[in-house]
Amino acid sequence: MPWKPKKPCARPGCGRLTDGRFCDAHAAEDRQRHDRARQEAQPWRGWYKVKSWLDIRAWRLSVEPLCRMCGKHGLTVAATVVDHVEPHHGDRALFFSRDNTQSLCKPCHDGPKQAAERAAARAGQPAPGRSPRRVGGV
Ligand SMILES: [Zn+2]
Numbered sequence: 001m002p003w004k005p006k007k008p009c010a011r012p013g014c015g016r017l018t019d020g021r022f023c024d025a026h027a028a029e030d031r032q033r034h035d036r037a038r039q040e041a042q043p044w045r046g047w048y049k050v051k052s053w054l055d056i057r058a059w060r061l062s063v064e065p066l067c068r069m070c071g072k073h074g075l076t077v078a079a080t081v082v083d084h085v086e087p088h089h090g091d092r093a094l095f096f097s098r099d100n101t102q103s104l105c106k107p108c109h110d111g112p113k114q115a116a117e118r119a120a121a122r123a124g125q126p127a128p129g130r131s132p133r134r135v136g137g138v
């Protein structure tokens, strides 16, 4: 087994020897601090759990139960995701605006272009922007 020199924990006043930068306890603490910092940088992540958002989400899915993008391709696909039409970028007003939401299926939400192409292929139509290889046939 290769011998690795242990170093004291980088946390001032700790001094426990460790393979990493911090000892186990302080490494966990350091990770938590990073998570908190990330949350503070993107407070809107928590907005998805807020009741007013859940209300908007439920309302949107009830008035628009089908995926809007699939609908444009003439497909009937149940929506499972409520998306912001205009990206909110942490803007509270845009985030909590009913009118700024649309119903999408997960594939459309995760990758609109590919999903539309896949959906079109499933429906036996040429994918948008691509000429069909086989016309007619069996
Ligand atoms: Zn430590």
Ligand SMILES: [Zn+2]
Residues within 6 Å of the ligand: 067, 068, 069, 070, 071, 077, 104, 105, 106, 107, 108, 109, 115
């Ligand atoms: Zn869709």
